Amino acid sequence: MVAASTLKTFSVTLRVWRQAGPAATGAFVDYPAKDISPDMSFLEMLDVVNDELTAKGIEPIAFAHDCREGICGTCSCTINGKPHGPGKGIATCQTYMRSFNDGDTIVVEPFRARAFPVVKDLVTDRAAFDKIQQSGGFITARAGSAPDANALPIPKGDADLAMDAAQCIGCGACVAACKNASAMLFVSAKVGHLGLLPQGQAERDRRVLAMVNTMDTLGFGSCTNQYECSAACPKLISHDFIARMNRDYLTASLRSAFKPAPANTGGGAA
């Protein structure tokens, strides 16, 4: 049984952002992509184009990729103005060429955000996300000191909702989609995931305060409730988590205003 779309190949023009390094000036360059099978993934098409460029003595297009199954969060192109391309709820690596038509010009550029500087071509530096995590995106649980896993029953609904948030792959599409380059969806997914679970209560206040404060210092913008983030999210994480985080942040701020904040809100082992 062969899908009808496998029967013929087609050609497109790629308009790709080329930038030699972080300090270099970038520009769009057009490359033809010929005899493309609709069953190729978008990244496989880039592989083919890169091998052709290499043969012609042109340096191949640098692009971030790894698992190629939508879970590692490495791939990060904006395709035709949409982070991760035209498909809903998928990453660039899960985009297949059958989403395009013969003769299309496809514009490919890196995720654009002040907090994600371009490293080269389509590759950006998203270390800011790691810094936010390091400031508080965890539950302190030293190996060896955990109680029995079933000692703490968690209602299925809570666990499921926590899982909805925990699915975040940390790709940064939410930031790239936001006109303010806000990281609220990313941060709220982690705050929501851990804050929904009973294990996460002890550090709930310090977590949200630390993560939001770190986010603010790293150059991400504010949320103005347009929800482009959740529309672009390859895991379709709901912007409801942003509301939940705002509530947590407000409560934590109030509580910390009326009692001394824990000594070490900066994260890590106290």
Place this chain on the structure above:
Amino acid sequence: MATLDSKIPSGPLAEKWRKHKTEIKLVNPANKRKYEVIVVGAGLAGSSAASSLADLGYKVKCFVFHDSPRRAHSIAAQGGINAAKNYQNDGDSVHRLFYDTLKGGDYRAREANVHRLAEVSVNIIDQCVAQGVPFAREYGGLLANRSFGGAQVSRTFYARGQTGQQLLLGAYSALSRMVGAGAVDLHTNSEMLDLVVVGGQAKGVIIRNLVTGEITRHSADAVILATGGYGNVFNLSTYARGSNATAIWRAYKRGACMANPCYTQIHPTCIPVSGDYQSKLTLMSESLRNDGRIWAPKKAGDTRAPAAIPESERDYYLERLYPSFGNLAPRDIASRAAKRVCDEGRGVGSTGLGVYLDFADAIKRLGEPAVRERYGNLFDIYHEITAESAYKAPMRIYPAVHYTMGGLWVDYNLMSNIPGLFVLGEANFSDHGANRLGASALMQGLADGYFVIPYTIGDYLAGQKPGSRPAAEAPEFQQAEANVRGQTTRFLATKGKQPVSHFHKKLGKIMWDRCGMARTKAGLEAALQEIPALREEFNASVNVPGSADTLNQSLEQAGRVADFLDLGELMCRDALTREESCGGHFREEHQYPDGECKRDDEKFGHVAAWEYQGEGKTPVRNTEALNYEFTKMSVRNYK
């Protein structure tokens, strides 16, 4: 010849680990901060090791080639993680998990290691829940379980179809906590290109920063490699594109023995190959075999649509051949069965290399919403790739390379034959024998990192004087750095005609044809001619554009493919020497009339650990006898 002392503790099987823990040396808390430990890799094993060691007070440097530790390929594991919790009251126990894993590995793993793995499995689940891993739960709030291949109990914990992701993010959060606290010095975009051995002990690494091209030396009191498996030697696999063998291969070239490299796992349920541009194969989780039924047409060359083939003309071959395990037969057995069906001309799809995984019965029994809840994300992935709906027609699946059981040789303390070099997770060889059961890779990675290395590394470090680690200016570091720089220069200077991918594809084809699901003496001998020839072609005509002092993905790949060319040859040599069939290693010459693996315990009841002898020289094959004190090596039976 390397000495391979497994250091398995004496005493009854179930007491060994407890006894060992009380007997090995400790490092006092004030001294721990004087020791520096390098961890390479930050998947499940690396992240859990780095965070646990830092929590104990050791100074830890962690290197990952990804831009973030959260990208490691542990993240892609779908189905679940085994643990002998017996929460289902269905007769599970540490002993059963031990026995299933040992038997699943076709009696080619060490008894003591596997038993320890089963023992600590229960701690892993506790640890992960404490970290906030959102495992699936029942309405009463307790943890849910599912079944996996090779077991008759439900002991697999899961988080939808993204268990690896959730476990890795748990370990990543633990690592992030220690990075935030300044206890782990994390280096991202950093690839290890050589191991530095000083006075016979592992004392450092050479790192290339993939973004700036800068090459740096790092000295330490001990080095831990947790860099995953080498399945990308086949080019097409379920591994991430970046997964590579470079760290373990460079350690091999520095004297660490490579054990059982021919033991590779071919996973039975992956989406079939569609074209030669393909870069990657996608797994459809083994958990699907809980409810999906595998079949092929009874008649060869039957091109009818699946719905048009009546029940009486379908062959549910796993249920027919292995009635007691049915569709949940172990991976190696299910894969070979699929291959045999396709070899008989009964394969489906445009290439004839595929069989059906059918959910029609499950949908009838449970209703579509229930099936969607259990497997929705997998059905979505299948749809994205094939543009077909598995709710309406059966999935087409075919086996693909998924895991490597072989790896660097380690003793019971997870230390290689180079003192001070520890190897964790898929990068070592120790726990899965010749075949790994489903939901055991996550278990091993976290067992090694959270619950084994924190104890065993102390035994080595206690014998090292604090502050005795060599300076990074030592001649061994200079030599290793020169070695790395030399290779980089050679790649860039070759300026040949073919991109790196050309050689990777060719190597992959040789490996799949000659050293894949079925191997023969003639085929392996041919591969041992073909691979060196391909290597020569690579050295003469590879085209690596760009420069060394910037992000250069072609240069990265060139180094990795060069290592795969060497490793592929060693795998074929190992497969040729092992004149028996066991687990994932199937030699056509050694099979029972029904096509099952015919082991030769007398001649091959051992670990083969290969020792590098220098460029172009035949490596030495050392052996470690597998002494089964408590279990009888028997013929596996899943019928």
